[in-house]
Amino acid sequence: MVMMLFKKLSDVSEAEMQKLLSRGSGLEDVAKTVSAVLSDVRTKGDAALREYTAKFDKVELANFEVSEEELQQALSSISPELLDHLKSAAANIRAFHEAQLPEAIWFMELKPGVVLGQKATPLESVGAYAPGGRASYPSTVLMTVIPARVAGVEQVIVCTPPRPDGSVHPLTLAASKVAGADKVFKLGGAQAIGAMAYGTETVPKVDKIVGPGNVFVTSAKMQIRDVAEIDFPAGPSEVLIIADESADAVMAASDIIAQAEHDPNSLSILITSSDTLAEAVNKEVLVQAEKTARSSIVKASLKNAAIIIADSLEQCIGFSNKFAPEHLEIMVSDPDFVLDRIKNAGSIFIGNYSPVPVGDYASGTNHVLPTSGYARVYSGLNINHFIKYSSIQRISKSGLESLKETVIALAEEEGLQAHADAIRTRFGYKPSK
Ligand code: NAD
Numbered sequence: 001m002v003m004m005l006f007k008k009l010s011d012v013s014e015a016e017m018q019k020l021l022s023r024g025s026g027l028e029d030v031a032k033t034v035s036a037v038l039s040d041v042r043t044k045g046d047a048a049l050r051e052y053t054a055k056f057d058k059v060e061l062a063n064f065e066v067s068e069e070e071l072q073q074a075l076s077s078i079s080p081e082l083l084d085h086l087k088s089a090a091a092n093i094r095a096f097h098e099a100q101l102p103e104a105i106w107f108m109e110l111k112p113g114v115v116l117g118q119k120a121t122p123l124e125s126v127g128a129y130a131p132g133g134r135a136s137y138p139s140t141v142l143m144t145v146i147p148a149r150v151a152g153v154e155q156v157i158v159c160t161p162p163r164p165d166g167s168v169h170p171l172t173l174a175a176s177k178v179a180g181a182d183k184v185f186k187l188g189g190a191q192a193i194g195a196m197a198y199g200t201e202t203v204p205k206v207d208k209i210v211g212p213g214n215v216f217v218t219s220a221k222m223q224i225r226d227v228a229e230i231d232f233p234a235g236p237s238e239v240l241i242i243a244d245e246s247a248d249a250v251m252a253a254s255d256i257i258a259q260a261e262h263d264p265n266s267l268s269i270l271i272t273s274s275d276t277l278a279e280a281v282n283k284e285v286l287v288q289a290e291k292t293a294r295s296s297i298v299k300a301s302l303k304n305a306a307i308i309i310a311d312s313l314e315q316c317i318g319f320s321n322k323f324a325p326e327h328l329e330i331m332v333s334d335p336d337f338v339l340d341r342i343k344n345a346g347s348i349f350i351g352n353y354s355p356v357p358v359g360d361y362a363s364g365t366n367h368v369l370p371t372s373g374y375a376r377v378y379s380g381l382n383i384n385h386f387i388k389y390s391s392i393q394r395i396s397k398s399g400l401e402s403l404k405e406t407v408i409a410l411a412e413e414e415g416l417q418a419h420a421d422a423i424r425t426r427f428g429y430k431p432s433k
Contacts, residue, residue: 004285005305005308006278020269021322021373027219037052037191038198041194052191053187057188059163063202066185070173073170074171075174089361092362093143093366094150096363102383102384102389103120105120107392113396113399113401114393118391120388123151123387124154125154126156126206126207126208127209128148128157128209132168134262136169136171139361140367140368141158144158144210144211147385156182157185160184160186160188162186183204185203189214192220193213197209197227211234218234235372236262236265239259239327240269240271244272244273244332245274247277250284251331254288255329256268256270256302257298261293263297267304272307285302314341317342320344325344326347326375327345328348330342331351346379366380404427
């Protein structure tokens with residue numbers, strides 16, 4: 001029997017609220033193990049990768065890099081229909097991320113003679129992690145590699161865990177081809193993150209690592225930030241649904257079950273202003289949990305789930321902003337009222353016909369999103385994660401004249417005489433005299 005929290009918001013205890021909001025990431029529990037793996041990868045390179053792949057993925061690999069032959073075999077083993085679906089998802093993801101592209105360069109004239117601008121430059125190299133433990137995530141390959149390619153990143157590599165027979169799911173390999181990855185490595189967990197961060201004999205070091213993963217992957221990403229940039233912590237998946245009496249209980253329940261099947265640590269919450277809907281969704285979740293294919297993972301995950309009844313839609317919104325969900329579904333009769341008031345959410349799905357799975361796979365928005373409340377400060381994966389910006393100034397003598405006194409006054413107050421003199425030399429002052 002699945003026991004979800006089912007309560008009025010006013011009856012949720014402080015401890016229950018803390019548990020929901022903090023959702024215990026488990027990062028601290030694995031930090032030591034992960035740090036030891038990273039240090040071994042840093043000092044022993046490929047030898048450490050072989051050792052940890054045997055230990056954690058239960059397979060001895062002579063080569064980590066997927067050969068062109070394996071990639072071609074994977075492509076030809078997939079049905080033409082499935083390949084078409086993969087390509088169609090890829091095209092939507094490409095189109096959405098192309099729409100995010102900034103101007104390569106722009107200028108503005110602040111005042112006569114003072115021209116300022118900004119130049120966008122793609123990163124040189126990126127490593128994408130596609131999880132592969134409990135399930136395979138070819139969709140994650142599309143979500144990470146395509147935006148990098150659209151941004152113009154020169155080298156894009158993929159790491160994904162090998163299966164016990166040493167292979168990778170053919171659709172993951174096909175996705176790497178369709179998305180345009182340069183190389184694919186059969187590496188998972190902390191050892192994969194270490195390999196991409198430090199570089200080994202076979203795995204090139206990259207400037208930035210993106211992509212979701214379990215607690216080992218996330219902990220490793222947090223620990224290598226001295227040598228490589230990361231996107232953000234993206235761990236066990238979560239959904240929060242804000243619903244009123246107009247929502248469809250069967251649809252809402254099926255979205256809760258869909259989230260729960262990711263991982264025993266995934267988290268689903270429904271917060272609603274309607275008692276009737278809360279009752280109906282609760283009943284429906286219990287029925288669907290029994291029937292679904294990954295029933296045991298779903299039931300484990302539902303222990304973290306909650307159905308909460310609030311007094312008003314404003315209360316639902318207040319809770320959601322505090323929770324900062326990775327995925328937010330809005331199933332209410334006036335969604336714009338809610339949308340206008342949402343401050344923290346990784347990705348927002350509006351109406352009965354925008355369920356999270358459509359964004360997970362095919363609509364084109366990115367499914368690599370900040371979890372555990374990080375949506376308060378991080379954006380989901382987008383084109384800006386692969387681009388850096390240089391500011392530019394082109395100032396004439398008369399333009400500098402107009403800024404001269406301000407710079408000199410501020411520089412002298414800071415005690416930086418040479419800064420002030422660098423301005424004065426432009427107007428006849430000779431520091432050497
Ligand atoms: P994974 O690839 O993240 O992890 C598998 C790896 O973990 C293995 O290769 C192994 O090296 C390592 N590992 C396993 N047990 C270990 C141990 N005891 N000690 C050290 N290392 C160990 O795959 P997963 O486990 O299926 O997790 C995928 C996660 O990614 C799920 O939580 C899913 O919800 C999440 N996800 C998140 C998003 C997002 O955008 N937030 C998107 C897709 C998936």
